[in-house]
Amino acid sequence: MKKLIQVFLVIIIPEIVIFSLIWFINPDKVPMPFNIEEIIVTDLEKMPADHSSFEELNKDFKTGQEVTEACLGCHTGRGQEFMKSVHWQWLKHDTLINGDKVILGKKNVPNNFCIGVTSNMNYCSKCHAGYGWTDNSFDFKNPKNIDCLVCHDNTRMYKKTYQGLPDPKVNLKLVAQKVGHPTKQNCGHCHYQGAGKDNGKHGDLSKELNNCERDFDVHMNAKGKNMSCTKCHITQNHTIRGNMYTTSTSNENRATCTECHTSAPHKSKTLNSHFNQIACQTCHITKYATDAHTFVWWDWTNAATKKNGEVYADEKHITPDSTVLDDTKHGQQIYVKNQKPNYIWFNGNAKIHMFDDKITESPLVMNKLYGSYADNITPMDPKNPSKIFPVKIMRGKQPYDLKNKTLIQVNTFGAEGTGALWGDWDWDKAINNGMKAIGMPYSGSFGFVETVSYWPLNHTVTPSETSLKCEDCHSKHSVLEGLNKVYIPGRDRHIAIEAGGLILIILTFLGVVGHAILRMRAKN
Amino acid sequence: MKRVYIYRRFERFWHWTQTLLILFLALTGFEVHGSFELFGFNKAVLLHNNAAYTYMIILILIFFWLFITGEWRQYMPKRQQIVDQVEYYIKGIFQGKPHPTHKTVYTKFNPLQRAAYFGLNFIILPTMVATGVLYLAFYEFLKTGEGYAIRPIAYIHVIGAFLLLTFVIVHVYLTTTGYKPLSAIKAMITGWEEMSDEEAEIVVRENIRMAMQCSRREIIDSGGDEDVKSFDEVLSRELSGTNAMMIDFQKKLLQSKVGYFRIDANGIYVEVNDVWKELYDQTGIKDPIGKHYTLNRSEEDKKVVEQIFKQVVGGKTITGVKLSRNTTDGKRLHHTLSASPWYEKNKIVGIEGYIIGVDD
Ligand code: HEM
Numbered sequence: 001m002k003k004l005i006q007v008f009l010v011i012i013i014p015e016i017v018i019f020s021l022i023w024f025i026n027p028d029k030v031p032m033p034f035n036i037e038e039i040i041v042t043d044l045e046k047m048p049a050d051h052s053s054f055e056e057l058n059k060d061f062k063t064g065q066e067v068t069e070a071c072l073g074c075h076t077g078r079g080q081e082f083m084k085s086v087h088w089q090w091l092k093h094d095t096l097i098n099g100d101k102v103i104l105g106k107k108n109v110p111n112n113f114c115i116g117v118t119s120n121m122n123y124c125s126k127c128h129a130g131y132g133w134t135d136n137s138f139d140f141k142n143p144k145n146i147d148c149l150v151c152h153d154n155t156r157m158y159k160k161t162y163q164g165l166p167d168p169k170v171n172l173k174l175v176a177q178k179v180g181h182p183t184k185q186n187c188g189h190c191h192y193q194g195a196g197k198d199n200g201k202h203g204d205l206s207k208e209l210n211n212c213e214r215d216f217d218v219h220m221n222a223k224g225k226n227m228s229c230t231k232c233h234i235t236q237n238h239t240i241r242g243n244m245y246t247t248s249t250s251n252e253n254r255a256t257c258t259e260c261h262t263s264a265p266h267k268s269k270t271l272n273s274h275f276n277q278i279a280c281q282t283c284h285i286t287k288y289a290t291d292a293h294t295f296v297w298w299d300w301t302n303a304a305t306k307k308n309g310e311v312y313a314d315e316k317h318i319t320p321d322s323t324v325l326d327d328t329k330h331g332q333q334i335y336v337k338n339q340k341p342n343y344i345w346f347n348g349n350a351k352i353h354m355f356d357d358k359i360t361e362s363p364l365v366m367n368k369l370y371g372s373y374a375d376n377i378t379p380m381d382p383k384n385p386s387k388i389f390p391v392k393i394m395r396g397k398q399p400y401d402l403k404n405k406t407l408i409q410v411n412t413f414g415a416e417g418t419g420a421l422w423g424d425w426d427w428d429k430a431i432n433n434g435m436k437a438i439g440m441p442y443s444g445s446f447g448f449v450e451t452v453s454y455w456p457l458n459h460t461v462t463p464s465e466t467s468l469k470c471e472d473c474h475s476k477h478s479v480l481e482g483l484n485k486v487y488i489p490g491r492d493r494h495i496a497i498e499a500g501g502l503i504l505i506i507l508t509f510l511g512v513v514g515h516a517i518l519r520m521r522a523k524n
Numbered sequence: 525m526k527r528v529y530i531y532r533r534f535e536r537f538w539h540w541t542q543t544l545l546i547l548f549l550a551l552t553g554f555e556v557h558g559s560f561e562l563f564g565f566n567k568a569v570l571l572h573n574n575a576a577y578t579y580m581i582i583l584i585l586i587f588f589w590l591f592i593t594g595e596w597r598q599y600m601p602k603r604q605q606i607v608d609q610v611e612y613y614i615k616g617i618f619q620g621k622p623h624p625t626h627k628t629v630y631t632k633f634n635p636l637q638r639a640a641y642f643g644l645n646f647i648i649l650p651t652m653v654a655t656g657v658l659y660l661a662f663y664e665f666l667k668t669g670e671g672y673a674i675r676p677i678a679y680i681h682v683i684g685a686f687l688l689l690t691f692v693i694v695h696v697y698l699t700t701t702g703y704k705p706l707s708a709i710k711a712m713i714t715g716w717e718e719m720s721d722e723e724a725e726i727v728v729r730e731n732i733r734m735a736m737q738c739s740r741r742e743i744i745d746s747g748g749d750e751d752v753k754s755f756d757e758v759l760s761r762e763l764s765g766t767n768a769m770m771i772d773f774q775k776k777l778l779q780s781k782v783g784y785f786r787i788d789a790n791g792i793y794v795e796v797n798d799v800w801k802e803l804y805d806q807t808g809i810k811d812p813i814g815k816h817y818t819l820n821r822s823e824e825d826k827k828v829v830e831q832i833f834k835q836v837v838g839g840k841t842i843t844g845v846k847l848s849r850n851t852t853d854g855k856r857l858h859h860t861l862s863a864s865p866w867y868e869k870n871k872i873v874g875i876e877g878y879i880i881g882v883d884d
Pocket of ligand 1: 488489490492546547549550551552554556557558568569572573575576577579580608652653655656657659660678681682684685686688689767845
């Protein structure tokens with residue numbers, strides 16, 4: 001009895017205590033820096049003044065320019081301010097990681113969708129916040145050409161058409177009287193429509209955001225905070241925060257999660273400790289293009305070819321979620337739905353391949369996103385160490401100058417007889433037009449180069465319930481498949497250690513069993 | 525069969541805590557490693573971390589104890605008899621030969637165990653702790669821009685985990701090679717190990733010899749004015765694993781059915797314990813206090829005990845001398861005797877010792 005009590009006191013009770021502590025104590029738990037429910041989204045939706053009462057706007061406007069004149073009549077100085085912005089210039093100053101200055105933007109950057117805007121401005125300026133940009137003669141100094149309405153229309157009736165002009169059907173007087181702060185619809189008018197359709201380019205931007213549920217986007221959830229784009233893309237004096245690394249090279253002026261959520265947003269220390277290696281987006285944006293297809297492939301090789309002398313278009317489903325289109329206009333396109341992101345190391349610095357850069361690789365990377373595992377451990381730029389980011393990858397083939405080894409600007413959009421590719425179906429003419437427009441030489445011979453571009457995913461942040469779970473990365477079926485330099489517990493193992501360890505244990509076990517059998521035999 | 529006290533309380537406590545913690549760390553660790561799913565990765569990490577912190581605290585206690593008590597000497601590898609021990613495990617054990625070494629409070633481990641536990645306690649576990657701590661601290665370092673690659677650290681940690689598991693298998697198996705398959709495990713639970721009479725006798729005798737050496741050391745020490753250095757050297761050479769903390773040893777020793785006696789310089793009994801009385805019960809001596817040690821002995825025995833008394837009073841320690849005693853009904857009973865001088869203020873004022881019955 002006394003012995004039993006001793007055993008209890010010395011062994012059993014202490015073990016129970018120790019293991020209860022281990023099981024129940026959770027030192028990982030930390031308070032959130034704030035309560036999500038307490039975040040107040042400041043309401044800017046109401047304009048300080050009711051514009052319908054203004055005499056200046058009580059006019060039957062014939063053109064957009066007339067409206068702009070009326071706007072600028074009161075909002076003096078705003079025109080000059082706006083004309084410095086990227087929405088107007090389609091260009092900005094940026095820096096490369098080595099400190100070199102660059103000027104780049106939609107205006108001069110090639111992409112691997114429609115290739116480039118120059119020589120196609122009749123069409124592309126549909127999304128320019130201005131009126132009448134058709135060619136290089138456009139006057140960027142004339143404030144009357146600013147399109148105020150595309151951003152400030154609150155009637156949702158305003159539409160732009162070719163050359164950036166208002167659709168003739170739009171009642172400009174009504175729209176002008178009902179102006180307000182930009183809403184989702186204003187931004188979406190252009191930004192949802194990259195490459196001409198919802199989700200087209202980005203894969204995470206579509207009109208679904210205008211009126212979505214929580215599990216589509218927690219921030220823009222119509223029944224929740226219903227945040228507009230400008231809540232994150234904070235705008236001051238017409239300078240809008242936010243960049244896309246297809247036309248930017250540095251980590252400047254960005255809209256970041258930490259601004260609201262801080263850099264330790266979880267209730268778990270362990271989760272918070274991922275901050276230095278993992279971008280918020282990686283866990284919280286787990287899929288894209290769930291509501292509409294996004295392009296992942298555009299091969300121009302067979303564009304402008306005809307079948308039996310006829311313009312053709314064949315659309316085929318490859319899988320329920322992916323479709324391939326072969327046609328005279330585009331060559332070959334593949335668009336897909338319900339995609340899982342790819343993941344890359346990225347330190348917020350990029351290099352954009354420009355029209356005058358030589359092509360030295362295939363596939364040609366249109367926007368090199370710098371970053372690596374090594375840069376996470378010993379970052380070149382300690383303020384921006386590489387983190388794992390989710391991206392959509394766009395691939396394709398597009399024309400390049402065989403002799404000059406540069407990408408080619410193609411004049412795609414235009415009527416028959418203008419030499420545009422989609423008018424005359426003649427590559428040489430279209431290339432000549434395009435190259436002349438960007439002021440680059442063309443050797444006369446072209447081929448097709450494979451290209452790839454990376455599209456960081458930043459939108460459609462989904463609820464925490466559907467974010468990545470530990471096992472999504474920390475397991476043999478890790479979604480971070482390609483990132484092999486980083487060691488991820490649960491995913492990675494050394495084959496030799498694993499095999500050696502198992503063999504050692506099996507042999508030991510067999511040895512012990514064998515020894516025991518011999519011992520018993522010897523005893524009998 | 526006899527039972528001998530081998531493991532102290534704290535020893536048993538840390539042994540089982542360490543066992544459970546290692547198994548638990550292996551379980552949660554290998555789940556983190558992706559070997560199987562049990563608690564879920566999240567919980568496994570939490571449990572592994574909690575268990576790791578706990579283990580590190582326990583390890584600090586263990587090492588503290590090992591060094592305070594001098595027990596660490598028991599873990600220092602020695603070459604003597606290592607071959608015998610290996611031979612025993614691959615040959616002798618099948619032929620029913622006895623263990624080549626004996627387990628006492630002072631030398632708990634055979635040479636192979638010494639090597640294995642040394643490797644465990646002083647190489648593998650510190651490596652596990654070091655790599656584990658680097659694993660834990662990784663993010664803190666990363667935050668300050670002092671990141672390092674976790675891969676080699678994790679690899680070493682995993683190798684250590686496999687070695688630990690191997691150790692556990694062999695260790696558990698070897699515990700079954702004691703007197704009876706479960707003797708060793710019981711010993712670790714209760715502190716008392718079962719062994720054969722012969723083995724027990726050797727062990728107890730050994731324990732007594734050590735205990736006497738140690739108490740003598742303490743006595744000399746408390747006297748203060750004698751140079752104890754050379755004595756220490758002899759002692760540590762002899763024991764290479766002395767336990768300096770004798771806290772409850774005396775008590776435990778007596779519970780192993782050991783008779784204790786003390787005799788003054790004139791040969792008069794000053795003190796005996798109950799076991800002594802039990803052992804002498806049938807000889808008709810009920811209370812020896814105040815009587816001479818030659819009391820009631822045959823002529824032959826008298827010579828032997830006088831011899832012993834002279835030697836011990838002269839400063840020698842003797843162990844394991846076989847003696848007999850006569851019962852009132854003419855039978856002869858046997859016991860072994862160990863004795864050492866009884867010091868007071870550096871002067872020998874008598875002898876004290878232990879007897880163990882060997883008849884039952
Ligand atoms: C006090 C000592 C220990 C410390 C501080 C420690 C700490 C850690 C840490 C921090 C990890 C990374 C995962 C996590 O955060 O939980 C880990 C992984 C692991 N631990 Fe331990 N651990 C210790 C002891 C042990 C022991 C004794 C074993 C096995 C017997 C073990 C087996 C493992 C295994 C297998 C892994 C997975 C390694 C991988 O796949 O990368 N650990 N340990």
